[in-house]
Amino acid sequence: RKEVEQDPGPFNVPEGATVAFNCTYSNSASQSFFWYRQDCRKEPKLLMSVYSSGNEDGRFTAQLNRASQYISLLIRDSKLSDSATYLCVVSPLNEKLTFGTGTRLTIIP
Amino acid sequence: ETGVTQTPRHLVMGMTNKKSLKCEQHLGHNAMYWYKQSAKKPLELMFVYNFKEQTENNSVPSRFSPECPNSSHLFLHLHTLQPEDSALYLCASSLDRGYYGYTFGSGTRLTVV
Numbered sequence: 001r002k003e004v005e006q007d008p009g010p011f012n013v014p015e016g017a018t019v020a021f022n023c024t025y026s027n028s029a030s031q032s033f034f035w036y037r038q039d040c041r042k043e044p045k046l047l048m049s050v051y052s053s054g055n056e057d058g059r060f061t062a063q064l065n066r067a068s069q070y071i072s073l074l075i076r077d078s079k080l081s082d083s084a085t086y087l088c089v090v091s092p093l094n095e096k097l098t099f100g101t102g103t104r105l106t107i108i109p
Numbered sequence: 110e111t112g113v114t115q116t117p118r119h120l121v122m123g124m125t126n127k128k129s130l131k132c133e134q135h136l137g138h139n140a141m142y143w144y145k146q147s148a149k150k151p152l153e154l155m156f157v158y159n160f161k162e163q164t165e166n167n168s169v170p171s172r173f174s175p176e177c178p179n180s181s182h183l184f185l186h187l188h189t190l191q192p193e194d195s196a197l198y199l200c201a202s203s204l205d206r207g208y209y210g211y212t213f214g215s216g217t218r219l220t221v222v
Contacts, residue, residue, distance in 0.1 A: 004151070034210050043199055043213035044152070087152075089210075096142075096165065097211060099152040 001026050004100035006088050011105045013078055020074045021103045023088030033064055035073050036087040038102065044087055047073075075105075083107045112136045115200050115214035122190065123222055130185040130217045132200030140206045141183045143175060144199040146216070152199065158183060159206055190221045 006023045013019045033050035048055065050062040050071050061074040071090075075082055085102040113134045122128050132141065143155040157165035158177040172194075174186040183200055197218050201211040 032209075036210075041197075041218075043215050044211075045213070046210040049210060096154055096157060096206060101149070101151045 002100075003027060003098045004088055004090055006100040006103050008101055009104040011103065012108055013105065014108050015078060015080060017078050018074065018076045019078055019105065020072055021086060021105075022070050022072045023100055023103075024068075024070045025088075025090045025098075026069070027090065027092060027098075028069065029092045030069075030090040031093040032091040032097075033062075033071050034089040034097070035060075035062055035071075036089055036099075038085045038087055040084075044099075047086070078107045080107050080109060113200060113202055113212050113214035115198075115217055117217055118215060119218050119220075121220045121222060122187070124190060124192070126190075127186070127188040129187065130198055130200075130219075132183040132185075132214055134181055134200075134202040134212070134214075136202060136204075136212060138202035138204050138212070139180060140203045141177065141180070142201045142203075142211065143173075143183065143185050144201060144213075146197040146199055155185075157206070164206075187219075190219075192221050195220045 035047040036044040037047045038044040050064050054063045059076045063072045083106050085104045087102045088100040089097050091097045116131045141158045145153045154167050155169045156175045176184040197216045199216045200214040203209045203211045
């Protein structure tokens with residue numbers, strides 16, 4: 001089983017719609033969780049950390065479900081500029097980050 | 110600019126060449142990393158340095174040789190590479206290992222011919 005598993009997509013979503021992706025992880029000792037965004041031919045950039053209680057940043061909401069070992073990312077009122085690959089990242093405490101392969105999202109005008 | 114600077118941005122090298130990739134950060138971070146990103150694959154961790162000491166070598170072939178002269182600079186020396194080594198090489202840094210998110214450089218797109 002992969003350490004971090006994501007649906008590669010692509011997700012093609014009309015502008016203004018809400019889209020959600022999940023990511024599952026295999027290491028129950030994982031303590032830190034992040035979503036990164038990577039634009040085509042660019043470096044990954046931290047989108048948001050994921051906290052146990054869930055957290056929101058504008059149109060983006062991240063949730064953690066430790067019992068089922070998955071994290072989710074919800075994007076509301078999607079914009080064309082949201083088109084990117086979204087990387088799920090997990091880590092045990094003070095250990096290296098493990099990246100998923102990413103979910104490709106395209107917002108359609 | 111992210112605060113992590115990588116040079117060169119693009120590199121084409123022959124299989125018999127020797128070249129070096131450079132990474133520099135002035136974020137006050139203590140940990141630095143080399144990653145390889147190939148098409149359709151997750152980021153592959155190559156090396157980890159923490160306070161200038163190499164703490165992880167992820168079974169990387171010896172034709173890749175890292176160097177960390179100080180906590181702000183990281184190099185990846187390349188020699189006798191293979192065409193399958195063509196990829197995007199990303200440097201990242203973090204305040205500490207794992208607990209904090211990483212800041213990535215823009216990467217070096219390497220093509221081995």
